Structure formats: C-alpha cells, structure tokens
Amino acid sequence: MEFARSMGAWAASLQRRPTPQDDAACRTEARVLLEILGKERWLDPIKSQDWRACCLAREALAAMSPLADAVFALQALGSLPILRAGSPRQRELFALPALSGRSMAAFAMTERQAGSDVSAIATTATRDGEGYVLDGLKTYISNAGIADFYTVFASTDLGARNKGVTCFVVPAHTPGLRFVGPQILSAPHPLGEIQFDGCRVAMENRVGEEGKGFSIGLGTLDRLRATVGAAACGMAARALDEALRHARSRHQFGKPLGDFQIVQEKLARMATELTAARLLVYRAAWEADGGAERVTVEAAMAKAHATEAAQRIVDDAVQILGGAGVMASHPVDRLYRAVRALRIYEGTTEIQHLVIAGQLLKEEAKPATR
Numbered sequence: 001m002e003f004a005r006s007m008g009a010w011a012a013s014l015q016r017r018p019t020p021q022d023d024a025a026c027r028t029e030a031r032v033l034l035e036i037l038g039k040e041r042w043l044d045p046i047k048s049q050d051w052r053a054c055c056l057a058r059e060a061l062a063a064m065s066p067l068a069d070a071v072f073a074l075q076a077l078g079s080l081p082i083l084r085a086g087s088p089r090q091r092e093l094f095a096l097p098a099l100s101g102r103s104m105a106a107f108a109m110t111e112r113q114a115g116s117d118v119s120a121i122a123t124t125a126t127r128d129g130e131g132y133v134l135d136g137l138k139t140y141i142s143n144a145g146i147a148d149f150y151t152v153f154a155s156t157d158l159g160a161r162n163k164g165v166t167c168f169v170v171p172a173h174t175p176g177l178r179f180v181g182p183q184i185l186s187a188p189h190p191l192g193e194i195q196f197d198g199c200r201v202a203m204e205n206r207v208g209e210e211g212k213g214f215s216i217g218l219g220t221l222d223r224l225r226a227t228v229g230a231a232a233c234g235m236a237a238r239a240l241d242e243a244l245r246h247a248r249s250r251h252q253f254g255k256p257l258g259d260f261q262i263v264q265e266k267l268a269r270m271a272t273e274l275t276a277a278r279l280l281v282y283r284a285a286w287e288a289d290g291g292a293e294r295v296t297v298e299a300a301m302a303k304a305h306a307t308e309a310a311q312r313i314v315d316d317a318v319q320i321l322g323g324a325g326v327m328a329s330h331p332v333d334r335l336y337r338a339v340r341a342l343r344i345y346e347g348t349t350e351i352q353h354l355v356i357a358g359q360l361l362k363e364e365a366k367p368a369t370r
C-alpha cells in the first residue's frame with residue numbers, strides 16, 4: 001500500500017510535464033522519462049520481478065502519463081527475457097543498466113507477416129563461425145530508433161517454426177542493424193521498424209538455448225500481460241475520476257449531471273467494471289508472485305477483460321464530459337487515444353480468448369463451474 005501511495009503521488013507530478021506535440025518530441029520525452037524513472041528507482045519492481053508492485057506502478061503511471069507507462073513497460077519487456085534466460089554477463093551488460101534507467105530496452109518480435117502468429121517469424125539467424133548473422137525486418141517495435149539494445153526473436157531453423165525461434169540481445173549500434181523509420185500513433189508512443197541486414201552477433205549475444213526463443217518470449221508475455229491490464233485499470237480509474245468530477249460540477253436543466261439517473265447508471269457500471277478488472281489483474285499478479293510457473297490463463301483473462309473494460313469506461317467518460325471530452329487538450333481525450341492500443345499489443349483480445357478457451361477445452365475432466 002505504501003508503494004502504491006508514493007508511486008501514485010510521484011506519478012501525479014508527471015502531469016506537469018508538457019505533452020509531446022509530435023513524434024520527435026515524444027522520442028526525446030521518452031528518454032527523459034526513462035532517466036527519471038531509473039533515478040527514482042521506480043523500475044526496481046521489474047528487477048525483483050515483483051508483479052503486484054509492477055501492476056501498481058503501471059496503474060499509477062498510466063493514469064497520469066501513458067507515455068511514462070509505455071517506457072516502464074518496455075524496460076520490462078526488453079529486460080525480462082535476459083533476467084529469466086540470459087547469462088550473468090548479459091544481465092550485467094544489458095538488463096541491469098536498463099533497470100536503472102541508464103539504457104533503453106526494446107523487444108523485437110513482430111514482423112509484417114508475423115503478428116498474432118509468432119510462429120511465422122521469418123527473420124533468420126544463421127550460424128557463422130563463432131556467432132550468427134541476422135537478416136530480416138521487424139515492425140511495430142516500441143522504442144525503435146531510440147533503444148540502446150533490442151531483445152530480438154529470430155529463426156535459427158525456419159522449418160521448425162516455433163521450435164526454431166531463438167532469442168538474441170543486439171546492441172543498437174551493431175553494424176547491419178538499421179532503424180528504418182518511425183510509425184506514428186495517434187497517442188504519443190515511440191514506434192517504428194528496424195532492419196537486420198547481414199547483422200553479425202557473437203555467440204554470447206544469444207539469450208538461452210537455440211530453439212528456446214518461443215518459450216522465452218511467451219514466458220515473458222505470460223508475466224507481463226497482467227501489467228498491461230493494470231495499465232488499462234489506471235487509465236480507466238483516471239477517466240472515472242474525471243467523469244465524477246464533471247458529473248458533480250456541471251449543471252444542465254438546473255441540476256448537476258450526477259443527479260440524472262442515466263448518468264448515475266453509467267458511473268455505476270464504470271466503477272463496477274473497473275473493480276472486476278482490478279480483481280482479475282491482481283489475481284494474476286498474485287499467482288505469479290506466489291511462484292506459479294505459468295499464469296497463462298489468469299494473465300490472458302486479466303489482459304482481455306481489463307483492456308476491453310477500460311475502453312468502455314474511457315468512452316463513457318468522454319460521453320459524460322460531452323464536448324469537453326473530445327478536446328485534444330483534455331486528459332480524457334488523451335486517454336481515449338492511448339487506451340486503444342492496449343487491446344492489440346502483447347496479444348490481441350481475440351488471441352487471449354483463444355488461449356483461455358484452448359485451456360478450458362483441454363481440461364474437460366474438470367468442471368468449469370469450480
């Protein structure tokens with residue numbers, strides 16, 4: 001609780017920072033936010049893999065600055081494969097500097113033909129002497145162009161599909177690795193494409209064993225999906241606060257909006273959905289903190305439900321605010337633009353539903369009503 005209180009108070013101070021007006025400003029601001037997050041030691045819960053604290057951190061950050069939340073999330077995504085499967089030297093060189101804010105991480109899995117279907121990864125890593133040569137293009141990569149290193153998923157055996165995927169850590173300045181260009185989102189978020197063209201890396205840049213990249217990647221997402229749900233809860237909670245403030249203070253037809261039962265019904269549904277989302281998120285994080293090896297279903301439920309609920313809550317907040325809610329300068333309008341991507345990245349809602357149903361169907365002997 002103390003962590004949540006101090007993180008929340010600190011995150012509120014981020015509101016004083018200017019909102020980046022274009023992609024270049026967003027990239028500069030992301031680097032500044034990383035430095036501050038590191039200096040204030042808010043990235044420590046990632047290092048200790050304290051998932052409830054990570055969820056509290058993302059809730060607090062996302063409520064006040066979706067960009068700061070994205071910076072936090074990417075340090076986790078880029079570092080966790082190394083913390084969990086990397087060598088002590090890789091942890092020293094890459095993960096620890098990232099988690100003290102001295103170095104920016106990125107996670108490069110998606111390709112133009114390999115979005116939801118990660119097994120279609122076509123970037124290759126070919127054995128060559130004492131190392132590997134990487135070739136291929138990665139798309140929709142957060143922090144592309146500003147990261148100091150990329151945690152990359154490439155195939156060492158295309159025919160083996162999932163079982164041929166291997167994880168590597170590649171410093172951004174490695175010859176043969178090029179930032180292709182930015183992909184501009186409707187909310188501030190540094191995104192872009194990177195190209196590997198005869199990019200030579202040493203054996204010691206391989207994270208874990210050959211062919212284990214798929215399970216390293218999915219194991220990482222397993223842990224982090226609940227935190228995406230937490231970010232969604234943070235955005236929803238802020239939107240609900242803004243809607244409540246408006247419902248109390250805005251008068252129409254001689255009364256505050258909050259006196260109208262149609263508005264009350266919206267507020268009640270928003271609060272109930274947020275509470276249900278939080279329960280799923282912190283249940284998944286609690287299971288992970290308790291040492292559960294896989295929290296695939298819990299995390300999938302948390303991410304799918306919380307992100308879908310947050311979208312509805314933020315949309316209802318815009319409606320309660322009326323015209324003020326679609327002004328670009330209003331925090332609820334910024335949340336409206338920021339919340340949408342959460343239903344897509346780290347596995348879409350549909351993919352989470354396939355994961356949940358797949359598990360239910362496997363467990364036919366156990367009653368679903370337990």
Ligand SMILES: Cc1cc2nc3c(=O)[nH]c(=O)nc-3n(C[C@H](O)[C@H](O)[C@H](O)COP(=O)(O)OP(=O)(O)OC[C@H]3O[C@@H](n4cnc5c(N)ncnc54)[C@H](O)[C@@H]3O)c2cc1C
Nearest residue numbers: 107108109110115116140141142341344345346347348350
């Ligand atoms: C803001 C943002 C940041 C991102 N950051 C990163 C990053 O840092 N690193 C990274 O590697 N990737 C990143 N991504 C990529 C993200 O993980 C992918 O966009 C996501 O996995 C979906 O892939 P896709 O966009 O190719 O959509 P597709 O896979 O083409 O899916 C399109 C639609 O089809 C549906 N669909 C697909 N397959 C099925 C199926 N079997 N059954 C039912 N429906 C299906 C999907 O649910 C979706 O609605 C980011 C994306 C965004 C938007």
